Amino acid sequence: MENISRLEQQVRFIVEADKVKQIFRRNRIMDGSRYENDAEHSWTMALTAMTLAEYAVDPVDILRVLKMLIIHDIVEIDAGDTFPYGNEAVATQHEREVAAADRIFNLLPRDLAAEYRGLWDEFEAKDTPEARFATSVDHLGGVIPNYQNAGGGWRENSVPVESVMQRNQRIAQGSPVLWDYARSLIEELAAKGLIVSGALTS
Amino acid sequence: MENISRLEQQVRFIVEADKVKQIFRRNRIMDGSRYENDAEHSWTMALTAMTLAEYAVDPVDILRVLKMLIIHDIVEIDAGDTFPYGNEAVATQHEREVAAADRIFNLLPRDLAAEYRGLWDEFEAKDTPEARFATSVDHLGGVIPNYQNAGGGWRENSVPVESVMQRNQRIAQGSPVLWDYARSLIEELAAKGLIVSGALTS
Numbered sequence: 001m002e003n004i005s006r007l008e009q010q011v012r013f014i015v016e017a018d019k020v021k022q023i024f025r026r027n028r029i030m031d032g033s034r035y036e037n038d039a040e041h042s043w044t045m046a047l048t049a050m051t052l053a054e055y056a057v058d059p060v061d062i063l064r065v066l067k068m069l070i071i072h073d074i075v076e077i078d079a080g081d082t083f084p085y086g087n088e089a090v091a092t093q094h095e096r097e098v099a100a101a102d103r104i105f106n107l108l109p110r111d112l113a114a115e116y117r118g119l120w121d122e123f124e125a126k127d128t129p130e131a132r133f134a135t136s137v138d139h140l141g142g143v144i145p146n147y148q149n150a151g152g153g154w155r156e157n158s159v160p161v162e163s164v165m166q167r168n169q170r171i172a173q174g175s176p177v178l179w180d181y182a183r184s185l186i187e188e189l190a191a192k193g194l195i196v197s198g199a200l201t202s
Numbered sequence: 203m204e205n206i207s208r209l210e211q212q213v214r215f216i217v218e219a220d221k222v223k224q225i226f227r228r229n230r231i232m233d234g235s236r237y238e239n240d241a242e243h244s245w246t247m248a249l250t251a252m253t254l255a256e257y258a259v260d261p262v263d264i265l266r267v268l269k270m271l272i273i274h275d276i277v278e279i280d281a282g283d284t285f286p287y288g289n290e291a292v293a294t295q296h297e298r299e300v301a302a303a304d305r306i307f308n309l310l311p312r313d314l315a316a317e318y319r320g321l322w323d324e325f326e327a328k329d330t331p332e333a334r335f336a337t338s339v340d341h342l343g344g345v346i347p348n349y350q351n352a353g354g355g356w357r358e359n360s361v362p363v364e365s366v367m368q369r370n371q372r373i374a375q376g377s378p379v380l381w382d383y384a385r386s387l388i389e390e391l392a393a394k395g396l397i398v399s400g401a402l403t404s
Contacts, residue, residue: 007383010253015350017249018232021242030220040223043245046272047219051212051314063265066272070248112253148217181209 006109013107019077026083026153027145038073038081041141045069049137055177056136058129068123068134071116075100084167085159094124126173136174140182143168147185151194160198161190208311215309221279228285228355229347240275240283243343247271251339257379258338260331270325270336273318277302286369287361296326328375338376342384345370349387353396362400363392 004012020038029036046069053062073081078100082093105117122131146152154164164186172179189195206214222240231238248271255264278284280302284295307319324333348354356366366388374381391397 007254007257007379011346011383014246014250014253014346015232018246018347021231021238022233022235029223030217031224033224036223037242039245040239040241043241043248043272044216044220046245046248046268048216050269050272051216051310052209055209063268066248066265066268067252070245070252070268108253144213144216145220177209181213 009107009109010112013104013112016077016104016107017074020073023073023076023081025081026157027142028149028152030145030148032149032152036145038076042070042073045072045134045137045141048141049134052137052140052175052178053133055175056129056133057173057175058132060129060133064119064130065134065137068119068130069137071119072123072134072138074104075120077104083153083157085154085157085163097124129174132174134174136171136178139168139171140178143171143182143185147189150192151189154189154195159195161186161195162197164195211309211311212314215306215314218279218306218309219276222275225275225278225283227283228359229344230351230354232347232350234351234354238347240278244272244275247274247336247339247343250343251336254339254342254377254380255335257377258331258335259375259377260334262331262335266321266332267336267339270321270332271339273321274325274336274340276306277322279306285355285359287356287359287365299326331376334376336376338373338380341370341373342380345373345384345387349391352394353391356391356397361397363388363397364399366397 020042023038024035025038025041027036028034029040046066049065049069050062053060053065075097079093079096082089084090101117101120105113105120108116122128123134126132126135146154165183168182168186169179171182186195222244225240226237227240227243229238230236231242248268251267251271252264255262255267277299281295281298284291286292303319303322307315307322310318324330325336328334328337344355348356367385370384370388371381373384388397
C-alpha cells in the first residue's frame with residue numbers, strides 16, 4: 001500500500017467520483033437538449049429531496065437522505081447506468097454495482113469508506129424510511145424529466161405505460177403524495193399517446 | 203397570480219433550477235475533456251463537504267452546509283457564471299445575483315422561498331461557520347480541477363499565481379488545513395511554470 005495522507009485519500013476519492021460526469025442516463029435534462037449525466041442527476045435528486053421532504057410518509061433524517069442521494073450513483077462509474085426496463089443488464093446490476101462499491105468507497109479512509117458503503121447498502125436495501133424516501137425521490141427524478149420531454153426516455157425506448165407504472169409505483173412506499181403526483185404525470189402522457197400500452201419488446 | 207398547488211410550485215422550482223445544467227464554468231471536469239456546468243459543480247461541492255467536514259475550523263451543522271452548497275449557484279441561471287479574476291463583471295456580480303435570487307427562489311412556496319433565500323444570503327455574507335466552510339469547499343472546487351488539469355482555467359485565462367493565491371486564501375477562514383493543502387497544489391503548479399507570476403491583464 002502506498003503511504004498517503006488521510007486528506008490525500010479523501011481527495012483521490014473526490015477525483016475518482018468525478019467520473020460520474022461521463023456516465024449518461026437515458027433521460028434528457030429538462031430542456032431536452034441532451035442526455036443527463038449522473039452528477040447532474042444526483043444534484044437534482046439532492047435538491048428535490050430537500051425541497052419535497054415534507055411529503056415523506058415517515059419522519060426522515062434529511063441529512064442521511066441527502067448523503068445517500070449524493071453518493072447513490074457513484075458505483076455507476078464501473079457498473080454503468082442500467083436502464084431499468086426489460087434490459088438483461090438488470091439481472092446483473094446489483095452484482096456489478098457491489099463490485100464497484102467495493103472498489104470505489106475503499107479509496108476512502110476506513111471510517112468514511114464504512115459510512116458511505118453503509119449509506120449505499122441502506123439505499124439499496126430500502127428497509128429504512130430514509131432509503132424509501134430517497135428511492136421515491138430517485139424515481140421521481142426519472143418521471144419529471146420524461147414528463148417535461150413529452151415522454152422522453154420512455155418514448156425513445158418504447159417502454160409501455162404498464163412498465164412505467166409498475167416500476168414507479170414504488171414511489172408510494174416513501175411518499176404516497178409523490179406517487180399520486182407522479183402517476184398523474186404518467187397518466188397524462190398516456191392519455192396524449194406519448195407512451196403507449198403494450199408488451200415490452202427489448 | 204395563477205392558482206397552483208404547493209407541490210406544483212415546488213416542482214416548477216425544481217424544473218427551473220435544471221437550467222444550471224447549461225451554465226458553464228471556466229474550469230474543466232477532472233478528466234479535462236470539457237467544461238464543468240454548475241449542476242455538476244454543485245454536486246461535487248456537496249460530496250466534498252460531506253467528505254472533508256472534519257477539517258472545518260469551527261463546528262458546523264453539515265446539513266446546512268450541504269443545503270447551502272446545493273443551492274448556491276442557482277442564481278447563475280439569470281446572472282451567469284462570473285469568472286472571479288480581473289473581470290469587470292465582478293463589480294456587478296452581487297447585484298445581478300440578488301435580482302436572480304429574488305426571481306428564482308420566489309417560485310417556491312413562501313416558507314421554502316424564505317429558507318432558501320436565507321441560506322443563499324448566509325452563504326454570500328460569510329458570517330457563520332457554515333458559510334465560511336461552504337466557501338472553503340467552493341473555492342477548493344476551483345483548485346482541485348485546475349490542479350488535475352495542469353493549471354486548467356487559470357492557465358487558459360492567464361491568471362497570475364498572485365491572484366490565485368489572493369483569492370483562494372479565503373479557504374483558510376473556513377479551514378486552515380484545506381488552505382494549506384490548496385496552497386501546496388497552487389505552489390506546485392507555479393513551480394512547474396503552469397501558472398505564472400505577473401500582473402493581471404484582462
